Amino acid sequence: MKTNELAARLTSKFGEGILGVDEFPGLLGRVRFDAAIASKLFHTFRDDLGFAHLTMVGAIDWIDHREVFYTLWSDADRVYVMLSANLPSDAPTIASAVPVWPSANAHEREAWDLVGIRFEGHPDLRRIFMPEGYAYHPLLRSFKIHEPEDLEVKVRSE
Amino acid sequence: MSGQTPLPAKVPPASAGPSAAIADMPLEVIGQPGVPFVEIETLRAREFIPAAKEALTSLLKEQANGKLIRPVFNWAGRNSLFPLHWGLACCAIEFAAAFGARWDAERFGVVPRSSPRQCDLLIVNGTVTWKVAHKLIALYEQMPEPKWAIAMGNCATGGGPFRTAYSVVPGVDKLIPVDVYIAGCPPRPENLLDGILRLEQLIKERGA
The missing domain is CATH 3.40.50.12280 (Rossmann fold)
Structure with a gap:
């Protein structure tokens, strides 16, 4: 399958939900999609296109919006593909990929912990690196290193 | 063969080991000469702790301010x-x-x-x-x-x-x-x- 074939198949199925399919070095393509169709798109990629393996979930804070991306691997075609969605900074919410690929569990917890992406339908969306009750998402651009004394008070009060 | 005298009935049978005999003894008897080695060791360990405790408490009573005993604990610790x-x-x-x-x-x-x-x-x-x-x-x-x-x-x-x-x-x-x-x-x-x-x-x- 080529990138333009993938683009044609996805656009015929989802229409407006697919914002674009770009060429990307080392990948079959980079699919930019609307967060509203996330769950259906995941099922399509796993069941119809054969991408059975989720390699990683990542997130970036672009200050005016946040991006969450998924890298998938197809054993049949031996090719990677990347899915990418832009989320508004004030409500960064997207459907969880855990029902489709269980390996997304820890990756989504990490994206929630560090960048503050909310994954709807995640079975156990707790922090994974920072202590429970920590108030910040430290990989956001707005995060400042706090005085140790502030954090000390925080740890002791828990 | 007929002239041989039978063994006296008082002697305990050889099959009964020392531990079987010790199980029936009162506590005061254990530790006396003739009792096997292991039991004596156990008894010594058992008696040592109360003896040491008594010695330490008497020391502490005499030295209520701890002048004598505190350096010992400090050194040991x-x-x-x-x-x-x-x-x-x-x-x-x-x-x-x-x-x-x-x-x-x-x-x-x-x-x-x-x-x-x-x-x-x-x-x-x-x-x-x-x-x-x-x-x-x-x-x-x-x-x-x-x-x-x-x-x-x-x-x-x-x-x-x-x-x-x-x-x-x-x-x-x-x-x-x-x-x-x-x-x-x-x-x-x-x-x-x-x-x-x-x-x-x-x-x-x-x-x-």
Whole structure:
């Protein structure tokens, strides 16, 4: 399958939900999609296109919006593909990929912990690196290193 | 054959071993001559603890202000520091080497223990993250008094290269009181031994 074939198949199925399919070095393509169709798109990629393996979930804070991306691997075609969605900074919410690929569990917890992406339908969306009750998402651009004394008070009060 | 006299009935049969006979004896008899070795050892150990306790309590009663007995406890305590066997990061490798054959910290009476309830020394050997900070405090609070803490290496002393990271405690003295700081990244086992000996000196001077 080529990138333009993938683009044609996805656009015929989802229409407006697919914002674009770009060429990307080392990948079959980079699919930019609307967060509203996330769950259906995941099922399509796993069941119809054969991408059975989720390699990683990542997130970036672009200050005016946040991006969450998924890298998938197809054993049949031996090719990677990347899915990418832009989320508004004030409500960064997207459907969880855990029902489709269980390996997304820890990756989504990490994206929630560090960048503050909310994954709807995640079975156990707790922090994974920072202590429970920590108030910040430290990989956001707005995060400042706090005085140790502030954090000390925080740890002791828990 | 007919002239042979029968054995006297009083002699116990040979099959009954000494332990069977001892089980029936009253406690006072055990430990007398003729009783097998193992039981005597057990009895001695059993009797030793009350005897030592009695001796110590009489000493303490005589020395109500503790002038005589406190230096003894200080001497015994500082020469048998038991650190907690708790490894955090790469300093734990040096910590392990210090108790190996080459450096052999045990010759100073320093024996790592697995439970904080058996320890009087917490050696924080590595980077402490905020995630593990609760556990560190809990371990320290489980140790019985009197207790001491050593911050081993740059990370435990002041956060090391991760001082400005969002996830790392910049110095373990933000969490627990620390008596001795050891610099190094990681410190060599000699440095750790030096720190332990300095702590012994500190305990001697404080008289705790």
